[in-house]
Every structure is written in structure tokens, then in C-alpha cells.
Amino acid sequence: MGFFRNQLSNVVEWEEFRDDMIFWKWSNREIKKGSKLIIRSGQDAIFLNNGKIEGIFQEDGEYNIESEIIPFLSTLKGFKFGFNSGMRVEVLFVNTKEFIVKWGTQNPILIPTPQLPGGMPIRANGTFNFKVSDYVTLIDRIAGIKESYLIEDVKIRITSVLDQLLMKWITREGKDIFNLQANAFDISKGIREDLDMEILSSGMTIIGFQIMSFNYPQEIQDMITKTASHGMIGDLQKYQQVSITDAMASGKLQGSGTASDMAGMMMGMNLANEMMKNMNQGQSSQSGAGGGQAQSANSSSAQGGTKPNFCPNCGAKNEGANFCPNCGQKLG
Structure with a gap:
């Protein structure tokens, strides 16, 4: 011993x-x-x-x-x-812990859409969770020939099929291509189930799959934002006025007189026209009501044979005379 x-x-x-x-x-x-x-x-x-x-x-x-x-x-x-x-x-x-891995599409995914013949190029990113679940399968498929295994090895395997799965679940059941975030939960659920089947054969399981955001091309994103702004304001003319006002207030609309002054004049003219239009509409309604009352008064005056208190030609006050003392207009 x-x-x-x-x-x-x-x-x-x-x-x-x-x-x-x-x-x-x-x-x-x-x-x-x-x-x-x-x-x-x-x-x-x-x-x-x-x-x-x-x-x-x-x-x-x-x-x-x-x-x-x-x-x-x-x-x-x-x-x-x-x-x-x-x-x-x-x-x-x-x-034995649960691993959390960040993912992102390596290249834009071209989603078929009638609006764009070549497809809508979309990127996405998020996270997925996995852990070892079957030691026998893990040893048989991976550990039997490898000395170690890293998260990066699993990530490479997952991202190699992720683009196809994103396209599959985005286009399935006619998802709204311009509002994918609203359907992110259903898309994530379908992808998680498919990915779980993919790595179960290696003794691991996908516990969760999350999509954090979908990213459109800048031109498409600008169009979506502008469309939403139009819908919120409801009137194109008001939208233009607000856009010019915001540009001037933020300093984006600058220049030594010409551009900014013209924009200011246009905005001022538009606002003045709107004010005049509103005033004319108000005066028309008031004169319509007042004209009816004057006509009724003149009619009753004529019927009663009384002289008007004021000359209809020059507006001078009348004391019951048949002719205006100021301009000679006949009053009776």
C-alpha cells in the first residue's frame, strides 16, 4: 500500500x-x-x-x-x-443552465409581395433560449466526436435555417407585410417549434424564441411613417402646414432670405386664405339672416305708409320728410 x-x-x-x-x-x-x-x-x-x-x-x-x-x-x-x-x-x-443567444438576419430576407415584384427586403433580430435535454443523444451525435461544444456552434446551426423559417412564417396565412410587429408572437411561435425539431436530434431543445423587431428599408419605413402621419392629421393641407412649421421651428428650413422667406410667405398666405375663407363664410351667414330681417322691416314699413328713419341712399337721419334733406332722395 x-x-x-x-x-x-x-x-x-x-x-x-x-x-x-x-x-x-x-x-x-x-x-x-x-x-x-x-x-x-x-x-x-x-x-x-x-x-x-x-x-x-x-x-x-x-x-x-x-x-x-x-x-x-x-x-x-x-x-x-x-x-x-x-x-x-x-x-x-x-x-445544465439555460442559454440565451442573440440573433439577427445576416442578409435581408426578400418577402414576396404584390406591391414590389422583387420582394420586400426585411431584416429581423431577437433572441432564442435553449438547453441540453437528452444526454444519450448529445453523446451519440456530438460529444462522441468532439472534446467541447460552444454556444456559437449552436448559433451557426440555428442561423443557417433561420432565414427560410422567417420567410415561411411571415408569408403563411397572408401576414400584413407592412405591420409584421403586430404578428410577431404568432411568427415566433411557429419558428420556435420548427427550430426545436431541428436541434432535438442533437440532444438539445429550444425553450423560447423571440423577435424583437422587424427592420424595413429606409424608403419603406419613411413611407409607412408618412402614411401614419397623414392618417393622424386627416388633412393634407394641414399636414403641409405642420411640416413647414416643424421645419422652421427645428431650424431645418434655413437660408438667407430666398428659400425660408418663400416658405414663410407661402405658409402665411395659406393661413391668411384660411382665415379669410372662414370670415367670409361667417359674414355670408350673418348677412343672410340680417337681409331677411331688413327686407321684412321694409315690407312692413311700406305697407304701413311710414317714412324710413334713415335715407337708403346716403344714410342720413330722416325726421319724417318725403325727401332726404341731405341728398334729395325720395323717401315716401
């Missing part, structure tokens, strides 16, 4: 831990008598022998491999450490 007392004990642990690493394999080394296994929070340790799972250990802590681990391994429980060699196995450490 003195031979083992002089041997160095191995520590089996995730030596190269990174937050963006999905799994890491401890391999090509001997586990010797007195070795320790260290499992940290958020990790699972899987003992492998010839590519097959011997045991899975999920509780974090420090374990004596000979006394606390080997007795639970499926085919190695009868293994005894020899005097000349240790035990060769692989230990796969798996990150």
Missing part, C-alpha cells in the same frame, strides 16, 4: 469552464487511486466507457472516485485499482 501513498492523486474537474461552453470532456488520462471528482453548481458529470454512459452524477460537491463513484458505475463497479495502472475512463461535464 506504500506504493499508492507515494502516488499523486488526480482531480477530475471541469478545468476549462466557460459560460459559453455547453460541454467539456475530461479524457485521455488515468484516474488513479485516491482521485477526487469535483462537480460545481450548474454542472453534471457523466462517466463514459468506450463511448457508453456508465453513470451520471448531478449533485455538486467533492467525491472520492474509488469509494463514492465506482460502486455506482454500471459495468465498472467490480473494478479494482491495480498496482501498476489506474482506470481509463472519460468524464463529460455538461453545463
